[in-house]
Amino acid sequence: MQKNRSYLSPGDYPRIYLYRRVVQAKLFIDAQYDQKIDLRDIADEAYFSKFHFTRLFKTIYNKTPHQYLISVRIERSKLLLAEGMPVSAACSTVGFESAASFSGLFKRITGIAPAEYSRQQVARKAEIKKTPLKYIPNCFAENKGRTKKSNIR
Amino acid sequence: MQLILKTKKMITKLNHVSIFVLNQDSAYEFYVNKLGFKVHTDAPMGPGMRWLTVCPPEQPDLEISLMSIDAGMMFTEESAKQMKDLVSKGTFGFGVFECNDLQATYEELKVKGVEFKKPPTKEFYGFEALLKDDSGNWFSLGQKK
Numbered sequence: 602m603q604k605n606r607s608y609l610s611p612g613d614y615p616r617i618y619l620y621r622r623v624v625q626a627k628l629f630i631d632a633q634y635d636q637k638i639d640l641r642d643i644a645d646e647a648y649f650s651k652f653h654f655t656r657l658f659k660t661i662y663n664k665t666p667h668q669y670l671i672s673v674r675i676e677r678s679k680l681l682l683a684e685g686m687p688v689s690a691a692c693s694t695v696g697f698e699s700a701a702s703f704s705g706l707f708k709r710i711t712g713i714a715p716a717e718y719s720r721q722q723v724a725r726k727a728e729i730k731k732t733p734l735k736y737i738p739n740c741f742a743e744n745k746g747r748t749k750k751s752n753i754r
Numbered sequence: 755m756q757l758i759l760k761t762k763k764m765i766t767k768l769n770h771v772s773i774f775v776l777n778q779d780s781a782y783e784f785y786v787n788k789l790g791f792k793v794h795t796d797a798p799m800g801p802g803m804r805w806l807t808v809c810p811p812e813q814p815d816l817e818i819s820l821m822s823i824d825a826g827m828m829f830t831e832e833s834a835k836q837m838k839d840l841v842s843k844g845t846f847g848f849g850v851f852e853c854n855d856l857q858a859t860y861e862e863l864k865v866k867g868v869e870f871k872k873p874p875t876k877e878f879y880g881f882e883a884l885l886k887d888d889s890g891n892w893f894s895l896g897q898k899k
Contacts, residue, residue: 617857624861661858733797737805738770 635696683722784888856897
């Protein structure tokens with residue numbers, strides 16, 4: 602097996618250097634998604650032209666930086682909505698300026714309106730709390746001794 | 755006239771798999787905040803018991819149960835101690851994760867402090883790295899072909 606294994610060749614290192622810069626840009630978006638992010642600034646930070654940066658980013662993540670930023674904001678908003686945060690507050694908390702465009706994007710990406718998503722998730726959490734055994738495979742519940750003589754249902 | 759046979763299939767899919775972890779809070783931090791998995795169910799089950807399952811982002815119907823190794827219902831005191839010892843020694847490899855771009859994923863997880871047993875390496879069967887979770891369980895990480 603060993604003879605078939607090869608670590609990266611010296612020729613790969615410039616490529617890895619580029620990778621690291623794109624990954625840093627992605628991590629910057631992950632951390633600053635709720636701020637006004639100008640993707641030209643990120644490209645400049647990563648020492649790329651905007652065109653080159655966008656192309657490399659899309660090659661790695663299958664999304665343009667802008668599409669990725671939108672997806673991060675929507676994912677974060679889902680967590681907030683599931684906690685019961687009002688739609689308008691979730692919208693501004695994750696960095697969207699317009700509630701209408703947020704709702705439209707949210708529905709297009711998730712297939713459900715944010716208010717309805719929030720209602721469903723809050724109800725699900727309440728049900729898990731009330732009847733946790735509905736969410737646990739029976740074999741595990743039995744192993745945990747929860748199906749008999751238990752107050753938890 | 756075409757005859758349509760309706761047959762019930764036997765086993766059709768795997769929907770739950772367990773990973774034994776030393777600490778569920780720490781495992782939550784690792785799988786959710788570092789690997790980016792989604793929490794599926796997080797249900798408190800009374801003192802010292804918590805049903806915690808996570809899913810890979812693109813596989814919402816596979817729940818990975820992060821099972822705490824505690825003496826009680828599943829383990830005796832002795833077997834819990836043995837199991838904890840084996841897990842922390844890195845005895846168990848639990849599976850193969852897949853990503854779109856291995857080099858980028860490796861670079862990101864390294865920044866996040868994930869420990870790798872092996873960096874991305876070209877093997878005869880593909881491009882692969884080996885990562886360890888916070889308990890000591892290890893996984894192969896491959897790239898979608």
